[in-house]
Amino acid sequence: EIVLTQSPGTLSLSPGERATLSCRASQSVSGSYLAWYQQKPGQAPRLLIYGASSRATGIPDRFSGSGSGTDFTLTISRLEPEDFAVYYCQQYGSSPWTFGQGTKVEIK
Amino acid sequence: QVQLQESGPGLVMPSETLSLTCTVSGGSVSSGTYYWNWIRQPPGKGLEWIAYISYSGSTNYNPSLKSRVTISVDTSKNQFSLRLSSVTAADTAVYYCARDRGVDTSIQTWGQGTLVTVSS
Numbered sequence: 001e002i003v004l005t006q007s008p009g010t011l012s013l014s015p016g017e018r019a020t021l022s023c024r025a026s027q028s029v030s031g032s033y034l035a036w037y038q039q040k041p042g043q044a045p046r047l048l049i050y051g052a053s054s055r056a057t058g059i060p061d062r063f064s065g066s067g068s069g070t071d072f073t074l075t076i077s078r079l080e081p082e083d084f085a086v087y088y089c090q091q092y093g094s095s096p097w098t099f100g101q102g103t104k105v106e107i108k
Numbered sequence: 109q110v111q112l113q114e115s116g117p118g119l120v121m122p123s124e125t126l127s128l129t130c131t132v133s134g135g136s137v138s139s140g141t142y143y144w145n146w147i148r149q150p151p152g153k154g155l156e157w158i159a160y161i162s163y164s165g166s167t168n169y170n171p172s173l174k175s176r177v178t179i180s181v182d183t184s185k186n187q188f189s190l191r192l193s194s195v196t197a198a199d200t201a202v203y204y205c206a207r208d209r210g211v212d213t214s215i216q217t218w219g220q221g222t223l224v225t226v227s228s
Contacts, residue, residue, distance in 0.1 A: 056216065090155070092212065096168075096171060
């Protein structure tokens, strides 16, 4: 199975700053089938990005995804207060679908 | 807009079978090319995909759980279900039912999740 490793584990930033989250796969992700999710405490995850770079419906354009092969990035251009949460990457190109361990974006 | 709601016991004894049902509203489990998923999250930990099923009954299981998992769909009730046998404390988690986008298998729609604790 494909192992996804996210870095850093925790990102401490201030509102208005730029956040850059990394997701590295143990082998190439087929078709760039890589998604990013946001999860807040007590809530289900929310799909942000699919296909490595396409924003899901209703997602603000401050969220962007990039990458291919084994290296992927989620960028939040300017952090809003509601963006402080845990972010997961997921690959769905090869079964079993797998998730990264998460990156927590916290208020500095 | 489709909504998903998990239901089932919140407490299961070790070695017994965990059974959960996901009720779909605002849409049909029989429609389109969607895959209906179960995903879990142990307290304070990350996400683990368990399995999916299509409306026609085709399934895909995570090999790490495959020997203990059964997923099924009931089109007459607009529901799909999960059974996980021989549970241990390691199966304690929030269990989510979820639907993919249809055009790809990223997870678009999630239930609110239900906590299942395995304990005697």
